[in-house]
Amino acid sequence: MQRQQQNERRVICAIERGYGNSDSDVGKLRAFFEVSSPNEVTPINSTKMFCETEQVFVTGKFSELKEKFGNKLFEVYCIPSFEHRDGDCRYVTRLGSCSDIKGLSCCQVFDHPLPSVTEPEVVLTSEPQTKSILFRDKDFIYGPFEYTNNTETSEGNKRYQVKAITTPINTTTPSFHIGKVSSPQYISSLYDKIHQPVLLGNIKRCFDSAELIDFISDDQIISTYGTKIAKNSEIRSFNKGTITQIRKSFASSIEQRRFPQRFQRLFEALEKSNSWEGNRKELIDSFLKTDSGKQIVDNYIHLNPDDLFKGERQSYLEQLDKEYEDKHNEIENLRSRKEEIESEIRKLQREREQVELNAVQNSDSNEALEVLTQKHKAQFDTEIQDKKKELDDLQSEIAGLKSKYRKFTKMEAIEDEIKGLDRDKDRAKERLKDMEEQVVEVQKKLKESNESLTARLLKLKPDVDALSGIAPRKKRESVSYNIQTLSTKLDNLDDFREELIDRTLDRLNKLGRKTDYNTVTNILTTLAQSQFTLFSGRPGTGKTSLAKMLGTSLGLQNRLLNIPVARGWTSSKDILGFYNALSCSFNPAATGLYELLTQLHKESKDSINGAPAICLLDEFNLSQPEHYFSPFLEMSDPESKRTIATGDQEAPYLEVPHYLRFLGTINNDESVQPLTPRMLDRAAIISFDEIEPDYDLSLGTPVSLDDSDIIPISGKAFIEAFAPKSLVLPQEIELTLKEIVDTLRDDKAEFGSAVNVSFRKVKAIRAYHNVTSSMYIDNRFVALDYAVSQHIIPLLNGYGKNFGTRLEQLKSCIPDEMEISHKMLHKIIRNGDQNMFTYGFNL
Template identity: 30%
Template sequence: MTKELLKIDLDDIKNRYVNDGDLICCSVDTANYPHIQPIVFLKDDVFYNISNEDSRTIYNSRFKEHISDTEEIFSPLYERFLPNELFLLNRFADNKSKWSAADPYFFAFGNDTLPITNHQALEVFDGFFSLENDFFVPKHNELLELLKNKIDKGITNRFYVKTQDTVFGPFEAKKIETNSVKLAAVTINNDTIYEWNYSTIKNDSIFEFSEPERNNKIIRSITSGWLKKEDSKKSIIFKPDSEILKWVSQRTKKSCSLTKSDYKKFEEITKAFLSYEVNSDEKFIYKRAIKLIEKSKENKKIVDGFIDFLPGSSIITEKLEALEKEAEETLYKNKIIKKENKEIDEEIKNNTQIKNDLLNKIEELKKKTEFEQIEVTKRENEELTLQIKKDETLRKESEKREKYSELYKINAEIRKKENAIEDLKEKERELSAVITDLSDQFINKQKEAHSSLRELIKSKTHFDFISGRNFEDENKTVEDFSPIIIDSFYKNVLEDTGFVSHEKFLLDKIATSLKYYGRNYDNNFIANVLISLYQNMGTIFAGLPGTGKTSLARIISKILTKDNRKVVEIPVARGWSSQKDFIGFYNPLSKKFIPTNEKMYSLLRLSDEEVSLKTYKENNIGIVILDEANLSPMEHYWSSFYNLTDSRVDDENMLEINIGTEAELKFANNIRFISTINIDQTTEELSPRILDRCNVIRIPTDNISYTHSANKYNSQTDIEINFSDIIKLFNLKDFNNGLTPEDLENESYKKIYLEYCKTKDALKKLKITVSPRIDNAFTDYFLTALRFMPEYKALDYFIAQRLLTKIDGQGEAYKKNLAILLEKLKEIFINDHSTKSFKNDSIEILEEIIETGSESEFYNNYNYFLIS
């Protein structure tokens, strides 16, 4: 039954046994220092001992809900198993990189890691037991505590008991009484137990082991399934006390008739029971019945049809006479007590009458005293009311004098301010005239320079043709080399750009500002961030901790928004479930709104004020940074804004946030959110609905030098760009703007849209459907990006941050379809367009998804958010 294995290590355990689900373990001291102890292997009904003492104890053991879960959400050992309880370990993984050499192993278990079922193995408890009793006293208190905990938790437990060299069972524990366990035969055996010789069956059916943590003081035993009935010495009918008394009742009914409380027939009943012939397996029940009858003599009653307690002994007649004599004495005592009680009742009645008379007198005196007191109090209240009225009159007169004095000062101050305002308005009119004149002069100069440039280009073209020089692009005309003249709506955004387009000028200036803070990003990356930020209510910066996501969000916000009131940073906490955690809640008792984040609430109030004053177009937009946004599910606490992501506004219709009161806070779709998330399996997954509405931008880490802290402010890095400029520069659909039908006829757009559709077709093989919302977002993004970056780079960015984020699947078939998608992307970006040389983010991300999912620790799990 038991075999020794020498020098077994944990890798050998995993490879040879655990995958088959046959490693039996014990939970040890889970309340103080949780760990588990491998005990034995059970393989084909044979126990294999673990002889290598170094592998006996495994520390830092925790349980995952499922082995493939990406989140590190564990339930403690003491929530899954009781102290000293045996259970089956069928799957685990070590992670030596996370723990010190002293505690090297980290185990993860699936849902099917459960306590040992009764058909796999039963434990043999050592202690005191005799067939004349229905209780058992375990030798070790720890095992008694284990049984008590199981009964309290409603866990069915079956086991054998061992007394000296004899094993009885199997039993079920029904109840714990002080230091003993009430037993019953298992239900399926119909009140039958069996008896074995322990020495005879030990080598073939029972395995003994000790717990090292107990210094070998506790020796425990387990069996491989049920002990064989054919190996037992005999079978025995075993019943608890309550069942034995029923058994007695049934036997006596067959011999004589009983009536309730008929003591005269007691001798007849006892004789009938004593004369009952019992078979061999009922003898110990018969003996227990006699003991129960003798033990119950003090109760003196027989219940009709069922003997709960029967008085009796070896000399039934003497005891019955004693009981009758005792009953007569009791009747005499009862008569005396009744007489005494009658006298006491008379005395109580007299005392009650005296008490009632006294209470009536007290009540009369009380009423008289209360009336007099009320009169005195009434007079005092009248005097006090007159005094209060006099004081109130004096107070109001004093307040009026103070108010008139204050109003006089305020009116004087208002007159001064009005005069100053008039002076400023006059200066403004003068400056406006000067600015208009300078603007006209500037535009005329630009036109003249434009004309000169055209002539210069014509001459250059003629010269190149005569000299035989090869043209890189024969289809370009002179107009293609024309500089873009700055429109009037950019004059408060951009400086004199000469012959540089205002888009490139904007990117260069932001790049320069970012370099001040040690971020050396190229113009393509900056343009992608700007377009994503302005065209979507939410943008997500993703990456491992420490990659500069939050600091980049702070820097971008400082550069683009000069008004500090419109930049809000909110650290998200675990457990956020609704808007009240993010913004606040309305208190119906105080009838006030209680903000949980004062800056967020102030931003909404400020935006609502701009709607009232209609100043939203000339001001900066608000930028909210949600740091570690996926510590809680975004679609819950961000739901008020999430539901508005597809909304547009005009001068008559604004967006509204309901904060629980009758009034709502309005804003002109001029608030944007930058959410930073860590990709390290410690946070909530982003739901498909969030990914359908937000671009996920992975922040590069190879171009950060941290020259200056993100918290250091430098006004020279500001680029104050207002909402009106953003609407026009980034083709926002608010206020009836956006793209025109002519934009959709753009040849580059038509060409790239076909490539975009090829990518969608490849995604269908992965069961990924691209929604119309994403199709519309692609059109807006691409036609805007054409002015900022090469056309294929724009497509590359959009695929990487809006389509590949939806990849989430398992298995070889999924991997093959990923490979098809990878080949399609290579065909788009490399094979057919090799002249367009730039870094392909979408190809790199997809290759990394395939490589990561193929690693053994991820079990063919391919997910965008598993890659680093």
């Protein structure tokens, strides 16, 4: 509490009322006493005028004040009001000027006879407002008492257990005693007004000369003196003779002479306890036969089942364990059966789709046959005319040749012509020999010049390095990218693909990455079908860790090359290296990509069936991919030659096989470069924001898998396992995809800027659906949902309300079963509406 200031007054108050409709949260307090000195309180307005209203105005935070003190009395520092008017409070206060009452400044008085010391229980019509209470009977006041709330009566009043206060009023008052004071002793300190609680202040002064009454309860007697009996080493058992021994031990004590009534009650309690032992069993047995006794037994059993049914509980738990084990085995069998049924469903779906595709192709061929026949007929007529014209030209040419070589009809003329041609041939050989000798001479001179220049350069290099401060570099240890592959038979691609997915899923789970069948199927299919796959998501969603675990699960070892992209990369020399014309050698970058490409080039030239290779570009868009990664972008096209120019004379080109895949992780914040439409058109983007990790399953300890124990399949088998058999879609899927593409390509002004969905993207969606549609058994749109979310949703970038209208139109085109696409599209629309109609997948 703050130190009292000038004009500040200290009063004891309670909550009066608040003004809940006021914005300032104000209210009023009822003042009962004024504190004139630390040990002196007087009823309000009795000695010095405080306020006609006997109230104090609270200027703020009244609700907090009410919540803190409730209906209890508390102490308040208040100051005069600056705007006093008739009928208003003269003093105001605030929350920080209110605190609990310390000591016995005042107690609430209840009109009630003094309760019996053996049964100190009272029923009060209202809850006490002070920590200690007093009872008034006629002109006498008894107390102070401490109280505890026990129960409520049927009328709603509360029943309290009372006892003498623990700390005596003064040093002369014995413990467990209360005082009795008459009206002249307390009347000047009594606050007694209509409709207000009766309160008595100056408790210590009023009870200074009070008549003392011993109000120790039976429990307090047993607690106080029973402890002393228990500490007596001579008393080891309890019987009738023991009570006599106890009487003798206390006979000469000062306490017995001072408080004989206490000890009389103590000995009566001990005798009752001793006699109780004899007939307790009989009384308990007879009582337990009554309804009340049966109720108590039932309640005890209900509250203590563990002690009563320990043996039965153990037996029941063992039975439950056995049943659990049986049910667990049954569940495992059902789960295995479920997986077999799902596999059968996938096979049946593949057969059904093949039938549908054949039906579509047959219907299309019947309709197109007539058109094709007419078209081919006209084409054949044209070709016949062309062939006739060509035949006429040949006949004219033959006639000219006959005229030209008519003079060689005789054998002698032909032999002379042959001899002339042989002489021309000999002269041509002599000229060729001379030219070859000249070439050898030039090569010799060039070699001598080159050796001379190289010797001079080697002689000057140490001096140049010393002047430039270049220290000699140690040769980097080579990394082996050559690993053994598992020989596989691709008789049934569907079974082989499903086995690969199950095996990868199991290894990921063992590594601690708990995921599901659909997620693994999606990632493996996308990785096999797309040259560039990007993992997008917030930091901490596990993009890089899943990529590394995927490499471990596939057994790729060093063929999963992790390249952390640095900011400021501007050309391919940052990731691949460059040809040094001075040293006539290729200087590879520290990323290890050149060494990996060299190994893959060797496998291509030697027709080695190597394992798949994945280049993991961590933070892929920290620098602009089109700058440092430009030589590799054109590999996404089927017609690509898949070669990288090095500039090295010894190995000018590196051939890149199809089973090298690029996997990148990207973030979408201010620190990275946005992906351009060129990059978005070539990459499949898997959003990790939509993948919900199973945290409960991820709490287990992961198992470490040794890469060397996992033999990977060949890269060719990996690509072929996920290669589409056809790009034809079922009719329902075809119509849905067409509606989505047409909605985005629609160039109406009311829809804002159009979104170009390239043929490359449509082809990728068709290929993905052809492979995975029979593997997702949730509904027929799951495969299309994954494909659209990875190939089309990332293309959605635009501005303005009209573009938002286009997105809403797109949302209405997408079936409800495509939950991932719906969720991502809803997020784009919501964020765009909040960012001044700027819509984008990366916002």
